[in-house]
Amino acid sequence: MSDRIRWGILGTGNIVHKFATGLAVLPDAALVAVGSRRQETADAFGDEFDVPNRHAGYEALAADPDVDVVYVATPHVFHCDNTVLCLGHGKHVLCEKPFAINAQETRRMIAAARKNQRFLMDAVWTRFLPTMVKLREILASGRIGEVKLMQVDFGFRAGLNPKGRLFDPALGGGAVLDVGIYVVQLAAMVFGKPPAKIMSTMQLGETGVDEQTAMLFTYDQGQMAQLACAIRTSTPQEASIFGSEGRIHLASAWWNGTNLTVWDKSSGAEGETMTLPFEGNGYNCEAQAVMECIRTGKLESDIMPLDETMQLMETLDAVRAQGGLAYPME
Template structure:
């Protein structure tokens, strides 16, 4: 840790000022012991506009300039996937704690390099997979861990929406890691890994846009003869975007937008009980508060979003890419 943050507001910087960064900054403002100190874009006008909207003190026209600001305690990296490794390592080498947006990087090799640098510099690093920290998801994890409704018999999870095909946008730009798998397929995969662990076998198929980015991905994770997870992602059509755990005594359904603040339904004996978590933020504050606490405690790794879990997640993404023959 570069400087003590025990008794002061944690000063955040944001690198990459797209839609997710805007949501992160909005929720950061709800946290009393943290503040947005600086933002960076490759365009000064964009940095200035973002800074004004979210009341940041500094606006930089380069990522490097932000990391040279000694007032910054932590950086949220929200650049395109292909820049995650480079941007993360740049911060870590200057002793700045890093919360890096998912996917952590493009492949297992890059993730391992990031973790190695974090350990060498004894600096906090965490993958920003916000779903893990949302109260409704933690609630479901506990139900499954405690086997409240018996063993899981199957999992079905999907994430899909439609956007007009446009290679000028990051979402469809294969060179930037665009396509359904890394952007949204990661969430159904996360649901499976975080509840059932690594599968014994993976089968997958995909469809592709004309530029080679994947438009849909269908995956089956086999855990045993009696347990499978059916997972889907699509940029071609709206999907329910739910996670449904069929257990011995009931069905646990995380309703639409399961990866974001959502409700949970418990379906048992033909009756459905709805649990509402009364969210009043976008949901990014939960991972940020966890990260702030780690920083204050001098920790260099999360006990929830561990390096080991990030390794398993990226390895699984690598395995799926190999199955569908998707190369970046």
């Protein structure tokens, strides 16, 4: 392996532009290859980000000997096949969220990583931002006591586009897989375990996917999480965590914010607000964490481990089953 970790990017949609911008602030990262379904789009992306190897087709990217790790950023329905392809060619993989369509695909992806002895991670980038690092520290310190309840939402109003990735059932559309994963993973991070009981209700829109979903999770000692996500409704995008000795608020937008306020015995009525800025656009934080794992020979991340990804996908399956959302490919 060269001094720099050599990245390949699979797909040339919206998010890869942000990810490539994030990578550019990391001196020990090199973006060496891109794979697209068409040569023209691979070349256009290559010109924009100065990427030397431009492949027509994902298999050529997966086989590129110059690449150490591939960032998979296609619509959700392709994550499993794309990831298994790259792992099979001996590449490490960072796969966009939601990791897969369901737990069955997730199992296949994790098995491929373990069989090929390659690093694999669910790209839950928010977990690597300084605010989330601080949140984990505060919770572990016991400063707000025992966590009893949390509330979090992630909703935005997208224009209805039946053929777009957000609304097309054939592409795994809907709120739960697109942004529900953010709120579900926050609950998993805060409580450190999957819910004992899941209740959910979904509003299915005209294309058949959930436009908004509400979830109520209960845990083995009676703790609760109230979660909401939406793709046709703007919501505050805030998170609150309530403990026996205090509470924490993550300001909007909680998933990429820099402000966190804690109220406890010592904080006074206004609480103690901490500001935790980050370098770059934030995608560099998860990329940096991936590179640290690869350099030290780790096959998974302690912050976003594969067993937890498996539990997250099982939770999302249960949420969808109660809401009545199955995809055509399932």
